[in-house]
Amino acid sequence: MSSLKELSQRKGGITSGHRLCSGCGAGIMARQVMLAAGNYKVVVACATGCLEVATTIYPYSAWKVPWIHNAFENAAATISGVETAYKSLKKQGKIKKDLKFLAFGGDGGTYDIGLQSLSGALERGHDFLYICYDNEAYMNTGIQRSSATPKYAATTTSPYGEVISGKREFRKNITEIVAAHNIPYVAQTAVGYWNDLVTKVEKALEVKGPKFINIFTPCQLGWKYGPEKTLEIGKLAVETGFWPLYEVENGKYKINYKPQEKKPVEEFLKIQKRFNHLFKPERKEKLIQEIQDNIEKGWTELEKKEKCLN
Amino acid sequence: MIKKALTGNEVIAEAMRQIEPDVIAAYPITPATEIVQIFSQFVADGKVKTEFIPAESEHSAISCCVGSSAAGARTMTATSSQGLALMHEILHIAPGLRLPIIMPVVNRALSSPINIHCDHSDTMNARDTGWIQIYSENVQEAYDNLIQIVRISENKNILIPSMVMTDGFVISHGMENVEIAEDRKVKDFVGEYKPVQTILDTDNPFTLGSLALFDSYFEIKRAQEKAIINSKKIILEIAEEFKRKFGREYGYFEKYKLDDAKIALVAIGSISGTIKDAVDSLRGKGKKVGLLKLRVFRPFPAEEIKEALKNTKAIGILDRSLSFSGQGGPIFSEIRSAVFDLKEKLFVLDYIYGLGGRDTTQKEIEEIFNNIELETREDRTIDLIKYVGLKN
Numbered sequence: 001m002s003s004l005k006e007l008s009q010r011k012g013g014i015t016s017g018h019r020l021c022s023g024c025g026a027g028i029m030a031r032q033v034m035l036a037a038g039n040y041k042v043v044v045a046c047a048t049g050c051l052e053v054a055t056t057i058y059p060y061s062a063w064k065v066p067w068i069h070n071a072f073e074n075a076a077a078t079i080s081g082v083e084t085a086y087k088s089l090k091k092q093g094k095i096k097k098d099l100k101f102l103a104f105g106g107d108g109g110t111y112d113i114g115l116q117s118l119s120g121a122l123e124r125g126h127d128f129l130y131i132c133y134d135n136e137a138y139m140n141t142g143i144q145r146s147s148a149t150p151k152y153a154a155t156t157t158s159p160y161g162e163v164i165s166g167k168r169e170f171r172k173n174i175t176e177i178v179a180a181h182n183i184p185y186v187a188q189t190a191v192g193y194w195n196d197l198v199t200k201v202e203k204a205l206e207v208k209g210p211k212f213i214n215i216f217t218p219c220q221l222g223w224k225y226g227p228e229k230t231l232e233i234g235k236l237a238v239e240t241g242f243w244p245l246y247e248v249e250n251g252k253y254k255i256n257y258k259p260q261e262k263k264p265v266e267e268f269l270k271i272q273k274r275f276n277h278l279f280k281p282e283r284k285e286k287l288i289q290e291i292q293d294n295i296e297k298g299w300t301e302l303e304k305k306e307k308c309l310n
Numbered sequence: 311m312i313k314k315a316l317t318g319n320e321v322i323a324e325a326m327r328q329i330e331p332d333v334i335a336a337y338p339i340t341p342a343t344e345i346v347q348i349f350s351q352f353v354a355d356g357k358v359k360t361e362f363i364p365a366e367s368e369h370s371a372i373s374c375c376v377g378s379s380a381a382g383a384r385t386m387t388a389t390s391s392q393g394l395a396l397m398h399e400i401l402h403i404a405p406g407l408r409l410p411i412i413m414p415v416v417n418r419a420l421s422s423p424i425n426i427h428c429d430h431s432d433t434m435n436a437r438d439t440g441w442i443q444i445y446s447e448n449v450q451e452a453y454d455n456l457i458q459i460v461r462i463s464e465n466k467n468i469l470i471p472s473m474v475m476t477d478g479f480v481i482s483h484g485m486e487n488v489e490i491a492e493d494r495k496v497k498d499f500v501g502e503y504k505p506v507q508t509i510l511d512t513d514n515p516f517t518l519g520s521l522a523l524f525d526s527y528f529e530i531k532r533a534q535e536k537a538i539i540n541s542k543k544i545i546l547e548i549a550e551e552f553k554r555k556f557g558r559e560y561g562y563f564e565k566y567k568l569d570d571a572k573i574a575l576v577a578i579g580s581i582s583g584t585i586k587d588a589v590d591s592l593r594g595k596g597k598k599v600g601l602l603k604l605r606v607f608r609p610f611p612a613e614e615i616k617e618a619l620k621n622t623k624a625i626g627i628l629d630r631s632l633s634f635s636g637q638g639g640p641i642f643s644e645i646r647s648a649v650f651d652l653k654e655k656l657f658v659l660d661y662i663y664g665l666g667g668r669d670t671t672q673k674e675i676e677e678i679f680n681n682i683e684l685e686t687r688e689d690r691t692i693d694l695i696k697y698v699g700l701k702n
């Protein structure tokens with residue numbers, strides 16, 4: 001694991017000057033991933049979404065490494081093609097150097113529209129690292145719900161109204177879906193834990209075959225909190241057990257951080273206006289409790305997996 | 311050179327083996343499936359250096375091709391009908407990124423109703439995606455077109471992807487005697503692919519696929535259009551070189567007894583063989599009829615077509631797809647527009663035929679010639695669009 005000092009001296013693949021929002025979690029996420037990958041020669045594919053749109057407005061680019069954007073749902077297929085071309089050219093002696101392949105997709109581009117493309121690429125066993133930056137909605141198009149949007153969060157297509165309290169379903173567990181592909185390395189990490197994030201990216205890049213890291217990435221505009229709170233919210237997601245930091249290495253589960261005592265989820269919910277209706281005009285105890293119970297259920301399941309599968 | 315009896319799918323797989331691209335990504339669909347099957351066997355037997363990606367859909371197959379081509383690999387895929395429709399979004403992206411991907415397409419009708427047989431709805435639906443489109447009349451042409459197209463797409467002033475078409479079942483599964491060149495001769499002709507820039511070049515990183523807004527998008531798209539227009543010249547140059555080396559002649563189109571024809575048909579694909587027989591038969595009865603068999607549909611050779619048709623009095627266009635209330639089928643609207651400003655008025659009629667694989671006979675073609683003669687007599691108002699062999 002690289003130290004903070006080493007990282008600070010490393011040239012990352014993405015620079016400042018991009019047009020992501022102030023306090024954007026995706027910018028922090030991309031910077032840390034690219035610093036962690038900074039000792040390798042990397043090629044990046046990126047799905048349509050905030051990260052792509054805000055970093056590559058022609059004729060400018062914030063990327064210092066070869067970078068390709070194809071479409072919204074096909075970052076995994078695109079990187080499959082890049083990696084296969086590399087394999088072919090390397091086999092023929094037309095390219096000598098060692099390269100690493102990275103793909104970035106938002107939760108929309110990963111959980112929803114890009115799920116098939118991702119699944120196909122994982123099953124075919126291409127040698128690449130897929131990073132899902134999960135900001136829990138389609139942010140680029142104006143905060144529409146995705147299958148990663150948590151229950152009761154208000155988005156522009158799951159608004160809070162007279163009869164409905166925001167999104168009606170619990171989120172999809174993509175990390176487990178990916179783990180079911182039996183690939184060598186799957187992990188969850190969060191913006192707010194640079195150490196955990198960088199360690200996981202470095203670890204993943206050492207492994208051959210498909211790798212997947214799901215990064216909890218707060219979005220100030222979509223979640224409706226002040227831009228200075230991004231890291232705090234990332235931390236609260238982990239401290240409440242809402243977003244466990246864990247990894248699945250060759251099928252073995254490991255929870256990387258277990259809060260001594262989990263904070264009540266309310267602390268995470270309360271500071272984001274997307275959950276406002278759970279507290280105002282009156283407190284909706286049942287709904288908050290439902291979220292809390294779901295966290296406990298998920299955590300217990302994860303602990304069981306850690307116990308049984310290691 | 312060897313003579314062999316091969317089907318269209320076999321000949322395409324054979325040409326692909328000889329071209330030996332670096333990467334193929336594909337997904338099966340009738341009637342193109344065999345191409346990928348045969349090629350997979352070449353890979354399994356170690357006959358090619360190609361890396362094969364058995365993608366989980368056509369959308370991903372073409373997406374893989376975009377990644378692979380951007381990485382500087384000579385890249386191919388093959389598909390048909392629903393598969394091409396599923397690729398549609400990425401069909402626009404490949405030429406936008408100036409990636410010379412090569413794709414044989416076996417023409418098949420589009421759903422619904424589902425139908426596996428030939429018509430041209432699939433590739434006509436893709437005609438404005440920015441790909442070069444070349445149609446084949448028979449198995450030999452399919453082979454020759456595929457070999458030529460690599461050089462056209464990969465020309466560094468062009469860098470536009472290409473589709474080479476064969477009619478589903480009629481060509482794809484029809485067996486013909488064809489001339490297959492030696493491997494070395496094909497390899498020498500297509501040469502090695504030397505990409506202008508690649509995203510594997512980490513020493514010279516660049517961003518491919520940026521967001522380009524109202525200040526730049528228009529110019530980028532116009533530059534892309536110029537490239538496909540410029541491919542017209544290259545298509546003829548490559549055809550010329552191909553003729554010298556392989557002995558067979560190609561142009562934008564073939565003129566069959568056209569020069570002194572008063573009535574002519576314009577068609578693409580396998581129906582041209584039937585039309586040639588009909589022309590011969592009618593010529594035997596003293597009728598001045600002919601055929602313009604269009605090979606290159608994109609880039610559209612409007613000026614040359616106008617020139618070739620200028621001495622005819624009336625022409626019939628054979629369209630094997632519908633544009634559902636448009637001004638006739640897609641070939642009709644292009645050709646009619648191309649001949650619009652000829653000094654002498656030229657009657658142009660559209661004959662929609664063969665949808666979903668319906669057979670069109672020589673007799674029906676002869677009736678079309680008769681019908682054109684009848685319809686364009688001066689005292690008649692013309693019904694522009696007809697449907698050949700449609701039951702009441």
Ligand SMILES: Cc1ncc(C[n+]2csc(CCOP(=O)(O)OP(=O)(O)O)c2C)c(N)n1
Pocket residue numbers: 026048049050051072073105106107108109110135137138139140141146
């Ligand atoms: C096929 C297709 N459908 C819809 C869109 C419109 N679109 C662009 S980005 C986006 C949402 C992206 O959401 P996500 O993947 O979560 O990334 P984020 O914007 O949140 O970073 C949508 C719906 C598109 N570009 N392509």
